Amino acid sequence: MRSPILLRSAAAAAFAAILFAGCSQAPAPAPTDTGAAPTDSAAPAEEITLTVATFNEFGYNDLLAEYTKLNPNVKVEEVKAATSDEARANFMTKLAAGSGLSDVEGVEVDWLPEIMQSADKLADLTDPALDGRWLDWKAAQATTADGKLVGYGTDIGPEGVCYRADLFEKAGLPTDREEVAKALGSTWDDYFNLGKQFVAKSDAAWFDSADAIFQGMVNQVANPFSSTEPEETLIPLDQNTQIKAIYDQIVKAAVDDKLSANLQQWQPDWQNAFQNNGFATMLCPGWMLGVIEGNAAGVEGWDIANAFPGGGGNWGGSFLTVPAQGAHVEEAKKLAAWLTAPEQQIKAFKLKGTFPSQVEALTSQDLLSVTNPFFNDAPTGQILADRAKAVTVVPFKGPNYFGYRAAISNAINRVDVDKTHNAADSWATAVSDVAALG
Amino acid sequence: MPAQPDVAAPPSSASRPAFDWRSFRSRLDVKSAPYLYIAPFFLLFALVGLFPLLYTAFVSVHKWGLVTGNQGFIGLDNYQAVLDQPRFWQGMGNTFSIFLLSSVPQIILAIFIAAVLDANLRAKTFWRMGVLVPYVVAPVAVGLIFNQMFADQSGFVNAIFANIGLPAVGWHADAFASHVAIATMVNFRWTGYNALIVLAAMQAIPRDIIEAAVVDGASRLRTFFSITIPMLRPTLIFVIITSTIGGLQIFDEPRMFDQIGLGGNDRQWMTITMFMYEVGWGNQRNFGRAAAVAWILFVVIVVIALLNYWLTSRIASSGAATAKLHGASRLLGTTKGDRR
Numbered sequence: 001m002r003s004p005i006l007l008r009s010a011a012a013a014a015f016a017a018i019l020f021a022g023c024s025q026a027p028a029p030a031p032t033d034t035g036a037a038p039t040d041s042a043a044p045a046e047e048i049t050l051t052v053a054t055f056n057e058f059g060y061n062d063l064l065a066e067y068t069k070l071n072p073n074v075k076v077e078e079v080k081a082a083t084s085d086e087a088r089a090n091f092m093t094k095l096a097a098g099s100g101l102s103d104v105e106g107v108e109v110d111w112l113p114e115i116m117q118s119a120d121k122l123a124d125l126t127d128p129a130l131d132g133r134w135l136d137w138k139a140a141q142a143t144t145a146d147g148k149l150v151g152y153g154t155d156i157g158p159e160g161v162c163y164r165a166d167l168f169e170k171a172g173l174p175t176d177r178e179e180v181a182k183a184l185g186s187t188w189d190d191y192f193n194l195g196k197q198f199v200a201k202s203d204a205a206w207f208d209s210a211d212a213i214f215q216g217m218v219n220q221v222a223n224p225f226s227s228t229e230p231e232e233t234l235i236p237l238d239q240n241t242q243i244k245a246i247y248d249q250i251v252k253a254a255v256d257d258k259l260s261a262n263l264q265q266w267q268p269d270w271q272n273a274f275q276n277n278g279f280a281t282m283l284c285p286g287w288m289l290g291v292i293e294g295n296a297a298g299v300e301g302w303d304i305a306n307a308f309p310g311g312g313g314n315w316g317g318s319f320l321t322v323p324a325q326g327a328h329v330e331e332a333k334k335l336a337a338w339l340t341a342p343e344q345q346i347k348a349f350k351l352k353g354t355f356p357s358q359v360e361a362l363t364s365q366d367l368l369s370v371t372n373p374f375f376n377d378a379p380t381g382q383i384l385a386d387r388a389k390a391v392t393v394v395p396f397k398g399p400n401y402f403g404y405r406a407a408i409s410n411a412i413n414r415v416d417v418d419k420t421h422n423a424a425d426s427w428a429t430a431v432s433d434v435a436a437l438g
Numbered sequence: 439m440p441a442q443p444d445v446a447a448p449p450s451s452a453s454r455p456a457f458d459w460r461s462f463r464s465r466l467d468v469k470s471a472p473y474l475y476i477a478p479f480f481l482l483f484a485l486v487g488l489f490p491l492l493y494t495a496f497v498s499v500h501k502w503g504l505v506t507g508n509q510g511f512i513g514l515d516n517y518q519a520v521l522d523q524p525r526f527w528q529g530m531g532n533t534f535s536i537f538l539l540s541s542v543p544q545i546i547l548a549i550f551i552a553a554v555l556d557a558n559l560r561a562k563t564f565w566r567m568g569v570l571v572p573y574v575v576a577p578v579a580v581g582l583i584f585n586q587m588f589a590d591q592s593g594f595v596n597a598i599f600a601n602i603g604l605p606a607v608g609w610h611a612d613a614f615a616s617h618v619a620i621a622t623m624v625n626f627r628w629t630g631y632n633a634l635i636v637l638a639a640m641q642a643i644p645r646d647i648i649e650a651a652v653v654d655g656a657s658r659l660r661t662f663f664s665i666t667i668p669m670l671r672p673t674l675i676f677v678i679i680t681s682t683i684g685g686l687q688i689f690d691e692p693r694m695f696d697q698i699g700l701g702g703n704d705r706q707w708m709t710i711t712m713f714m715y716e717v718g719w720g721n722q723r724n725f726g727r728a729a730a731v732a733w734i735l736f737v738v739i740v741v742i743a744l745l746n747y748w749l750t751s752r753i754a755s756s757g758a759a760t761a762k763l764h765g766a767s768r769l770l771g772t773t774k775g776d777r778r
């Protein structure tokens with residue numbers, strides 16, 4: 001256990017540093033002479049470099065430079081991985097090796113449970129000063145059974161429906177985001193039915209990927225793959241009637257009703273489809289807005305509706321952890337705490353659409369007034385805050401969640417993207433893949 | 439270096455009861471110096487080659503989690519568990535398919551390119567260095583580029599196919615097509631490298647032997663198959679064995695063939711090393727089993743390399759036999775002597 005006094009003083013120092021930076025004068029760089037007492041008691045006496053490992057888009061580009069401005073002795077470098085899977089592989093390997101991890105590591109909620117099994121290899125981030133900073137369910141995800149906080153929440157992924165207003169118009173559907181929200185209805189059947197109307201009158205598909213729909217639906221189930229917490233007891237897939245029903249519903253919509261563009265997210269075909277009217281809607285958590293904008297650069301007509309089939313949904317979201325193997329654990333904690341403060345997360349949201357998980361941020365006028373020019377000036381701050389409030393269920397994710405989910409993704413992709421299997425064969429393969437887990 | 443007389447003179451303990459430190463030192467020097475000179479290699483090999491090999495064997499007979507570490511001896515259970523997984527056999531099949539699709543055309547093409555480069559070309563060095571350029575490109579970069587080119591719907595390759603009236607190929611969806619695409623990446627990188635090695639060997643063939651065959655009335659093709667190829671044998675054995683080892687351990691290219699890196703939705707291009715990675719670091723997080731896979735792969739590679747050695751020797755000697763039939767028996771002395 002670390003002394004809470006030390007933590008408190010560290011937090012106070014970090015806070016002081018923020019106030020200090022509020023003045024126009026940036027603090028002078030500390031003298032290299034180690035004999036001279038540093039001006040800030042908690043600042044490191046020597047110059048150190050902290051690394052922050054992220055994936056996709058955390059929106060930290062400018063913030064890291066800002067942190068160095070506040071703490072002249074701390075240089076911060078970002079190590080970016082392209083995908084969450086890549087970051088996970090890197091994390092697991094180096095955590096096991098005992099060295100090589102960045103000082104602060106971004107962790108996605110889907111594989112957070114796996115690393116929580118090795119909570120002793122992560123610094124305890126519990127800090128009374130930060131109690132209540134995050135939405136309760138967000139903080140709970142990163143708290144071990146014995147009450148140790150291993151990650152500071154960064155963003156959450158409250159989901160709306162992004163759509164192409166221009167394609168909607170051509171197919172005779174409403175284009176205004178309020179009307180679209182109404183037309184989308186409230187259930188998945190409503191969503192698929194509107195899709196059937198759409199594809200009857202359009203060349204484009206209704207949604208991009210069947211697996212993405214699965215992601216949306218499975219995040220509305222409290223215990224999708226395993227029985228209740230804290231112990232994860234996997235439900236054998238052939239007995240998992242909930243998931244089978246979802247699978248059947250998706251395969252029917254994607255393949256039989258031809259609503260899917262038959263793409264796999266993050267693949268080149270998927271990225272290119274943004275440029276050639278491949279599909280009209282996408283389930284879009286906040287962080288997806290930046291991805292859409294990047295892939296669909298130059299395409300006009302994207303908009304976002306304040307609606308989500310089947311109630312609210314949260315897709316993903318991440319945490320910052322501090323591996324205990326790092327050389328500058330205390331400094332890394334301060335950096336992680338600073339980056340996950342509401343002010344910084346709002347900035348990241350404005351830059352890349354990663355929606356803050358901090359309670360205070362949700363009511364911040366700064367956030368609610370955010371609009372996104374690429375999405376036809378949609379009030380994305382307000383819409384996503386509403387979407388976040390609509391989240392009622394957060395699935396339980398145990399250590400095998402990632403593997404179980406991957407087996408079903410593969411099954412859906414074999415039918416939807418590869419078209420190498422029919423629904424029943426693909427399901428049978430997934431059943432044996434799940435059985436091999438553990 | 440040691441002084442000559444000390445070495446030549448045998449030590450005589452009777453006449454010189456006192457221990458001759460100088461003579462002992464120089465004798466030690468002569469005897470041990472060669473071993474000391476070679477020692478760094480073997481020390482390094484012991485450290486980074488032998489030790490990991492043996493340690494892997496040790497891990498493979500223990501229950502060993504990625505993060506949890508050693509949890510006790512379990513004998514051959516890991517091997518049993520691995521051999522029972524259908525994905526293992528699928529991975530083996532994929533590996534051999536990609537290996538054959540890459541190594542065979544690669545070596546044939548390398549010999550052909552070497553033969554062309556061996557001919558009288560202008561700007562020889564330029565062409566010779568030119569074939570090595572793909573080798574400089576990092577495999578991961580090759581993977582990313584080829585992944586774009588072989589995209590199922592929007593890829594460059596399928597666009598060309600469409601233009602010449604061929605149906606689009608599911609380069610990722612179809613198992614065999616994905617093997618072809620990955621083999622293309624491997625061939626892109628390694629053909630030039632192998633061509634240069636073969637070229638060096640070709641240039642070492644004494645020209646008078648080839649001239650003698652030409653004088654005896656052998657056609658260029660005949661000369662190539664009956665003289666050049668048999669005389670390339672030691673080099674071909676080297677090239678084939680190295681490409682066997684490389685081909686069976688293939689990892690970078692298939693892993694980069696999609697963003698997820700697990701070998702496709704049906705693991706249709708998952709090679710055995712990717713399977714090992716998935717077992718050790720992926721969903722199973724089981725180092726014991728991963729080590730078992732590594733050892734199985736090691737044994738397989740040794741067996742295949744020996745088989746290749748045997749096959750290559752046979753191909754080359756049958757070539758030599760043909761040469762004999764055609765009256766170039768004078769040359770056979772060289773080839774036979776070489777074969778021992």
